[in-house]
Amino acid sequence: MEELKRMVAKEALKYVDDDMIIGLGTGSTTAYFIQMLGKKLMTGELEDVYGIPTSHQSRLLALESGVPVVSLDEVDAIDIAIDGADEVDQHLNLIKGRGAALTMEKIIEYRAGTFIVLVDESKLVEYLGQKMPVPIEVIPAAWRAIKEELEVFNATAELRMGVKKDGPVITDNGNFILDAKFERIEDPLDMEIELNNIPGVVENGIFADIADIVLVGTKEGVKKLER
Numbered sequence: 001m002e003e004l005k006r007m008v009a010k011e012a013l014k015y016v017d018d019d020m021i022i023g024l025g026t027g028s029t030t031a032y033f034i035q036m037l038g039k040k041l042m043t044g045e046l047e048d049v050y051g052i053p054t055s056h057q058s059r060l061l062a063l064e065s066g067v068p069v070v071s072l073d074e075v076d077a078i079d080i081a082i083d084g085a086d087e088v089d090q091h092l093n094l095i096k097g098r099g100a101a102l103t104m105e106k107i108i109e110y111r112a113g114t115f116i117v118l119v120d121e122s123k124l125v126e127y128l129g130q131k132m133p134v135p136i137e138v139i140p141a142a143w144r145a146i147k148e149e150l151e152v153f154n155a156t157a158e159l160r161m162g163v164k165k166d167g168p169v170i171t172d173n174g175n176f177i178l179d180a181k182f183e184r185i186e187d188p189l190d191m192e193i194e195l196n197n198i199p200g201v202v203e204n205g206i207f208a209d210i211a212d213i214v215l216v217g218t219k220e221g222v223k224k225l226e227r
Ligand SMILES: O=C[C@H](O)[C@H](O)[C@H](O)COP(=O)(O)O
Pocket: 025, 026, 027, 028, 029, 030, 083, 084, 085, 086, 096, 097, 098, 099, 100, 101, 102, 105
């Protein structure tokens, strides 16, 4: 599994050129990409590349790996964004947010010229919601009301609890995460909009119609899926 992640991360480097602004996703797959990017910058194979982190995790790793970082309000455009995903359907719609970084990821990836997703083949699904819940970032005061309101969509939601921390997970933005298990998400774009219409929802982990390219790590090599 780690080898497949490394393989797609290496492939993603081929999309990076000098003078680019790159959205840096969050998670274990993107971590390989950030480290490899840092090496290319240190050896001088790449120059004047800046990263926009999508989380504390990617910011700390970028700084540690030698990738200079900037924030969204300092740039005019983002050339490409690179990130992992939890599920990818046949139309390249995604579920993201296992690492609770979905809000900043969507802010950056929505605005990237090209959004490239890195996964291994276990993440490919027939329909969204097949294996994973949809993480929903919510304002803490509204979590219980939203949990109940999600029943309208036949979803069962759980408040995500911390590991090595008592009580709920607190996101980089100071909010809670509800993990909502749906039976089947028929229309990802419609569901993404519906969920964001609930007062108190900050953002949800359905990324419909955003990914341009998905690089899939398989035992036979990297497969490229394009929209
Ligand atoms: O919040 C976390 C993100 O959406 C991750 O990009 C996603 O969970 C994939 O992570 P990994 O590459 O570790 O499977």
